[in-house]
Amino acid sequence: xKITALEPQVNNVERINVYVDGRFLLGASxxxxxxxxxxxxxxxxxxxxxxxxxxxxxxxxxxxxxNYLSYxxxxxxxxRRYLRRKETAPEVINAALERLDRLExxxxxxxxxxxxxxxxxxxxxxxxxxxxxxxxKGVEREVVDEMVSDEKDEELALRAGRxxxxxxxxxxxxxxxxxxxxxxxxxxxxxxxxxIATRTVKALWKELKSExxxxxxxx
Numbered sequence: 001x002k003i004t005a006l007e008p009q010v011n012n013v014e015r016i017n018v019y020v021d022g023r024f025l026l027g028a029s030x031x032x033x034x035x036x037x038x039x040x041x042x043x044x045x046x047x048x049x050x051x052x053x054x055x056x057x058x059x060x061x062x063x064x065x066x067n068y069l070s071y072x073x074x075x076x077x078x079x080r081r082y083l084r085r086k087e088t089a090p091e092v093i094n095a096a097l098e099r100l101d102r103l104e105x106x107x108x109x110x111x112x113x114x115x116x117x118x119x120x121x122x123x124x125x126x127x128x129x130x131x132x133x134x135x136x137k138g139v140e141r142e143v144v145d146e147m148v149s150d151e152k153d154e155e156l157a158l159r160a161g162r163x164x165x166x167x168x169x170x171x172x173x174x175x176x177x178x179x180x181x182x183x184x185x186x187x188x189x190x191x192x193x194x195x196i197a198t199r200t201v202k203a204l205w206k207e208l209k210s211e212x213x214x215x216x217x218x219x
Contacts, residue, residue, distance in 0.1 A: 001044045029059045061096035077138020112147035124160035129191020157192045157200040165204040
């Protein structure tokens, strides 16, 4: 089997149409063509044909993963699930993840740190909620426990609850019992424990009612 043509595709010059014995064989990434040193007139053995197909499948998987990772960091399991949805063969997924490992593009420690920092900045949640989110994304429990702690939960609960508390106290009929029930439930849904939620409710009630010049009914 002899390569008789290597033609750039019309719509994507980064892909090459490979012709063998005058017939179209497959489209391949220019990277794969260069890596394998393919050239006109070259004889291809069955083993080389199989290697070409294997390398092309791997390159496609890696390029899909690059695109998926370009939007935000992902956990290893998220990348695996994404490639599986694209009907990528299991052995190709494993090879693609190994290549991404070498390029330091998948790292669950770095991903867990990114996720926790992003939540802290834009949507504060308790450590319990963040740990649950990370485990749902396939991060191993040992990594989650190492990277996420509850030392900032008190501060984050105040930040998470303040806007909600403001919307509640602006209701002229709001009393402390109703405020405590609604804000406490909100904070617990955000992953904060009962004790922190209780302290946060009292602190925000006192703070906001003091600003309004009203008596603290929560004492």
